Amino acid sequence: MMRKYFYFFLFPIFLLTVSAANAQLTQGTTKVGTTVAQFLKIGAGARSLGMGGTAAAIEGDVYSMYWNPGALARVEGDGAASFTHAAWLADINFDYAAAALSIGDFGVVGISVTSLGVPQDIVRTEDHPYGDGRVWDASDFALGVTYARALTDRFSIGASFKYIRQGIWNESAQGVAVDIGTIYTTQFNDLKIGASISNFGTKMRLQGPDLTFNNTPEGELGQGPQNIPAEYATDSYDLPLSFRLGLSMDIVKSELMRTTVAVDATHPNDNSEYINSGIEFGFRETFFARVGYKSLFMPNSEEGLTWGAGVNAAVSSSTMIKVDYAFASYGRLENVQYVSLTVTY
Numbered sequence: 001m002m003r004k005y006f007y008f009f010l011f012p013i014f015l016l017t018v019s020a021a022n023a024q025l026t027q028g029t030t031k032v033g034t035t036v037a038q039f040l041k042i043g044a045g046a047r048s049l050g051m052g053g054t055a056a057a058i059e060g061d062v063y064s065m066y067w068n069p070g071a072l073a074r075v076e077g078d079g080a081a082s083f084t085h086a087a088w089l090a091d092i093n094f095d096y097a098a099a100a101l102s103i104g105d106f107g108v109v110g111i112s113v114t115s116l117g118v119p120q121d122i123v124r125t126e127d128h129p130y131g132d133g134r135v136w137d138a139s140d141f142a143l144g145v146t147y148a149r150a151l152t153d154r155f156s157i158g159a160s161f162k163y164i165r166q167g168i169w170n171e172s173a174q175g176v177a178v179d180i181g182t183i184y185t186t187q188f189n190d191l192k193i194g195a196s197i198s199n200f201g202t203k204m205r206l207q208g209p210d211l212t213f214n215n216t217p218e219g220e221l222g223q224g225p226q227n228i229p230a231e232y233a234t235d236s237y238d239l240p241l242s243f244r245l246g247l248s249m250d251i252v253k254s255e256l257m258r259t260t261v262a263v264d265a266t267h268p269n270d271n272s273e274y275i276n277s278g279i280e281f282g283f284r285e286t287f288f289a290r291v292g293y294k295s296l297f298m299p300n301s302e303e304g305l306t307w308g309a310g311v312n313a314a315v316s317s318s319t320m321i322k323v324d325y326a327f328a329s330y331g332r333l334e335n336v337q338y339v340s341l342t343v344t345y
Contacts, residue, residue, distance in 0.1 A: 031269065031270045031271070032270060032271055033270070034237065034238070034270050035237055035238050035239060035240040035241075035269065035270040036166065036173065036175075036203075036204045036237040036238070036239065036240075037140065037142075037164050037166055037175070037199070037204060037239055037240060038240060039094070039114065039116040039140040039142075039166075040114070040142065040164070040177075040198070040199050040239065040240055041240050041242075041268075042086075042088070042094055042116070043055075043066065043067075044063050044065075044066040044067075044084055044096040044098070044112075044114070045061065045062075045063030045066070045067075045082070045084055045096075045324070045338075045340055046084060046308055046310070046324035046325055046326035046338040046339060046340035047061065047063070047280075047288075047290065047308070047310060047324045047326070047340065048061070048063060048067060048278075049306060049308065049326040049328060049338050050278070050280075050290035050291070050292065050306055050307055050308020050309070050310075050324065050325070050326035050327070050338075051262060051278025051279065051280055051290045051291070051292040051306070051308070052276040052277050052278035052291075052292020052293050052294045052306050053264065053276040053278070053292070053294050053306070054246060054248070054262035054263060054264045054276045054277060054278040054292060055067035055068065055071075055246070055262070055264070056068045056071075056181075056183075056194035056195065056196055056244045056245060056246025056264045057071075057183060057192040057193055057194035057246035057247050057248040057262060057264075058071065058192075058194075058246075058248055058260075058262060059071045059074040059156075059183060059185075059192065060074050060075060060076045061075070062075060062080040062081070062082045062098050062099070062100050062110070062342065063082065063084075063096075063098065063340075064148075064158075064181075065098050065100070065110050065112045065144060065146045065160055066096070066098075066112065067181075067194075067196065067244070068158070068181035068182075068183060068194045068195070068196040068244070068246070069146050069147075069148055069158030069159050069160045069179050069180065069181040069196065070148055070156045070157045070158040070180075070181035070182040070183045070194065070196070071148070071156065071158070071181065071183045071194060072100055072108050072110055072146055072148035072158050073107060073108050073148035073149050073150040073156035073157070073158060073183075074150065074156060074183070075100050075102060075108055075110075076344050077102070077318065077320075077344045077345055078101065078102050078318075078345055079099070079100050079101040079102050079108075079344070079345055080099070080100055080342055080343065080344040080345070081097075081098070081099040081100075081342070081343050082097070082098055082099075082322075082340055082341065082342035082343070083095070083096070083097045083098075083340065083341050083342075084096045084097075084338055084339070084340040085338070085339055086336055086337065086338045086339075087336070087337060088116070088336060089330065089333055089334055089336065090334075091119050092116060092117065092118055092119075093115075093116070093117045094115070094116050095113075095114070095115045095116075096112065096113070096114050096115075097112065097113045098110060098111065098112040098113075099111055099112075100146070106149070107147060107148055107149030107150070108146075108147070108148045108149070108158075109145075109146065109147055110144075110145070110146040110147075110148075110160075111143075111144065111145055111146070112142075112143070112144040112146065112160075113141075113142070113143055113144075114140070114141065114142040114143075114144075115139070115140070115141055116139065116140040116141075117137070117138075117139045117140075118137055118138040118139065119137070120135050120136070120137040121135065121136060121137070122134070122135055122136075123135065123136050136168070136169040137168075137169070138166075138167060138168040138169070139166075139167050140164075140165070140166050140167075141164070141165045141166075142162050142163065142164045142165070143162065143163045144160045144161065144162040144163075144179075145160065145161050145162075146158060146159070146160040146161075146179075147159060154184060154185040154186075155182070155183075155184045155185075156182065156183050156184075157180075157181070157182045158180075158181050158182075159178060159179065159180045159181075160178065160179040161176070161177075161178055162176065162177045162178070162179070162199075162201070163175075163176055164176065164177060164201070164204070164239070166204065166206075168206075169208075169210065170208045170209050170210045171206045171207060171208030171210060171211065172206065172207065172208060173204040173205055173206045173207065174204065175201055175202040175203065175204040175239060176201050176202055177198075177199045177200060177201025177202070177239055178200050178201060179196060179197065179198045179199065179200070180196065180197050180200070181194065181195065181196030181197070182194065182195050182196075183195075189249055189250070189251075190249065190250065191247065191248075191249045192246075192247065192248045192249065193245075193246070193247055194244075194245070194246040194247075194248075195243075195244065195245050195246070196243075196244045197241070197242070197243050197244075198241070198242045198244065199239040199240055199241050199242065200239075200241055201239050202239070203236035203237060203238055203239075204236065204237060204239065205234050205235065205236040205237070206234045207234070211231050211232040211234065212229065212230070212231045212232075213230055213231075213232075214227040214228065214229060214230065215227070215228050215229075215230035216228070238269065238270075240268060240269065240270055241268070241269040242266055242267065242268040242269070243266070243267045243268075244264055244265070244266045244267075245264070245265050245266075246262060246263065246264040246265070247262065247263050248260060248261065248262035248263075249261060249262075255284070256283070256284060257281070257282065257283060258280075258281075258282040258285065259279065259280070259281055259282075260279065260280045260282070261277075261278075261279045262277070262278050262279070262280075263275060263276070263277045263278075264276045264277075271298065272297070272298050272299055273297065273298075274294075274295045274296060274297050274298035274301070275295075275296040275297055276292065276293070276294050276295070276296070277292055277293050277296065278290065278291065278292030278293070278306070279291055279292065285312060286311065286312050286313075287309075287310075287311055287312075288309060288310040288311070288312075288324075289307075289308075289309050290306075290307060290308040290309065290310070290326070291305075291306070291307045291308075292305075292306045292307070293305055293306065294306055294328065301331075302330045302331035302332060302333050303328065303329070303330060303331070304329045304330075304331060305328075305329045306326060306327065306328045306329070307326070307327055308324060308325050308326035308327060308338075309324070309325055310322060310323060310324035310325065311323055318345060319343065319344070319345050320343070320344045321341070321342070321343055322340075322341070322342040322343075322344070323339075323340070323341055323342075324338075324339070324340040324342070325337070325338070325339055325340075326338040326340075
């Protein structure tokens with residue numbers, strides 16, 4: 001029975017890989033720039049990001065809430081809490097915090113918060129190019145609640161429900177979304193297969209006081225209706241939906257060393273298909289080195305090489321602190337560095 005699950009997940013991965021290669025050859029038109037809440041596409045967790053953003057089939061990590069909610073069912077110990085910070089492009093700050101708690105046979109529950117902030121700046125107009133005395137900023141926020149459960153010792157499922165808000169100056173847009181994921185451990189050297197759908201939800205549209213005004217429909221004062229409340233119409237846009245399939249396996253595993261390889265294939269609704277790949281080297285499950293490559297087969301991508309490192313320190317018999325670092329190259333743009341702090345208990 002489980003062998004059928006293996007082929008069920010492996011075949012779509014093969015098709016998506018072929019589709020990604022074909023997209024690279026055809027260089028077709030994409031839908032870049034047609035979705036909102038782009039901050040939802042920024043990965044979470046320095047470990048996964050150091051491995052090139054490959055985490056759909058990585059288990060035991062609290063950051064599964066972002067990559068694949070189904071894998072959260074296999075979180076280490078009784079739970080974990082973690083925080084990631086990144087000095088994102090253009091001096092933008094990105095933060096992600098998450099906590100998970102195992103509640104026995106019922107499963108694992110978790111909560112996550114994503115925040116992105118644009119530095120405050122002055123308002124410039126044609127008449128006041130150096131500022132008119134006002135300031136503006138922009139911020140993005142998402143709050144997620146996750147539930148995951150292991151149906152067998154090899155198969156797990158999970159889902160996340162998210163509230164999303166974007167704001168710029170006095171305008172804001174809101175929406176809700178759901179992530180769904182599964183992970184299956186095969187009998188072939190414990191090869192893991194993960195699949196997830198992220199950001200399936202409502203459209204979002206900007207609204208706010210700066211879009212309202214009084215209007216004279218006839219265009220002439222003193223005739224017809226005067227000062228009719230009106231509003232500039234803004235369009236509604238989809239969320240950045242993505243379908244992710246992943247494989248991971250420990251090709252070397254002993255008390256001294258562990259080597260894990262992983263690959264993810266992603267199909268977004270606003271760009272071409274692409275593949276991420278990565279590898280992690282662990283020494284006594286205490287020191288770690290990672291390297292990966294992002295967005296393979298994506299045309300005109302500035303993403304590429306990633307690398308990182310980490311260390312685990314036992315505080316007590318049941319508590320461990322993990323510190324991870326990741327570096328991601330963005331080509332002609334600035335490089336991005338991530339730092340994560342995780343406590344497992």
